[in-house]
Amino acid sequence: MVKENLAITEERIKAVCERAGRKPGSVTLIAVSKTKPVRLIEEAYEFGIREFGENKAQEMKEKYDMLPKNISWHFIGHLQTNKIKYVVGRACLIHSVDSLHLAEEIEAYCEKKGLDADILIEVNVAQEETKSGIKPEETEQLVKNIAGFSHVHIKGLMTIAPFVENAENNRMIFRALKDLSVDIGRKNIDNVSMNILSMGMTNDYEVAIEEGATHVRVGTAIFGERNIVL
Numbered sequence: 001m002v003k004e005n006l007a008i009t010e011e012r013i014k015a016v017c018e019r020a021g022r023k024p025g026s027v028t029l030i031a032v033s034k035t036k037p038v039r040l041i042e043e044a045y046e047f048g049i050r051e052f053g054e055n056k057a058q059e060m061k062e063k064y065d066m067l068p069k070n071i072s073w074h075f076i077g078h079l080q081t082n083k084i085k086y087v088v089g090r091a092c093l094i095h096s097v098d099s100l101h102l103a104e105e106i107e108a109y110c111e112k113k114g115l116d117a118d119i120l121i122e123v124n125v126a127q128e129e130t131k132s133g134i135k136p137e138e139t140e141q142l143v144k145n146i147a148g149f150s151h152v153h154i155k156g157l158m159t160i161a162p163f164v165e166n167a168e169n170n171r172m173i174f175r176a177l178k179d180l181s182v183d184i185g186r187k188n189i190d191n192v193s194m195n196i197l198s199m200g201m202t203n204d205y206e207v208a209i210e211e212g213a214t215h216v217r218v219g220t221a222i223f224g225e226r227n228i229v230l
Ligand SMILES: *Cc1c(COP(=O)(O)O)cnc(C)c1O
Pocket: 032, 034, 055, 076, 077, 160, 201, 202, 203, 217, 218, 219, 220, 221
């Protein structure tokens, strides 16, 4: 099942890229394996997938320890400061930094361990009360504050769009994140890159790609429904 699903997903990504005039290969598929067993991750690995996404620090650490070391783990969940130790040094990218405090704690941990951490700033474009992420209008200031750190490196922006039946309803959210990343990129801030745009999930990744996503985070379409509430 997983392999068939991956083949379909990759085919769709390729088709959107063609339609949107983007190079195939300009979009990285992150297989979101949260709550799913190692057996299914191994199936995706055999298919050739090397980028996986997890949203719980300990779960990511356990899977990291069990699976091949050439996997790139993306941490996509809310990160509590006391769980930084499980994630830094294991995740290739932390997608969900949304406060100076969290960035400072990551920096301090990196300093202590002699590590570096690549991060994205999570922006709450949809301005939903319940969602994590910094407000769009506060993003540039946060980026500037983190830019001075020695070990934490900003690589771009991430957003979680609302769940909608019609993906078109999220197009303006993706466009707004892209615009924000272009605006910040133009400032040429030292130690800040805006090359990564992490947006789009099972229901809306095609629209996200049309609007410039470089990384899509797809779970359900690959591994099936998750039966526990997160
Ligand atoms: C669970 C999750 C995904 C994947 O969602 P699907 O709808 O299953 O594709 C993507 N991004 C984040 C941040 C998630 O928590």
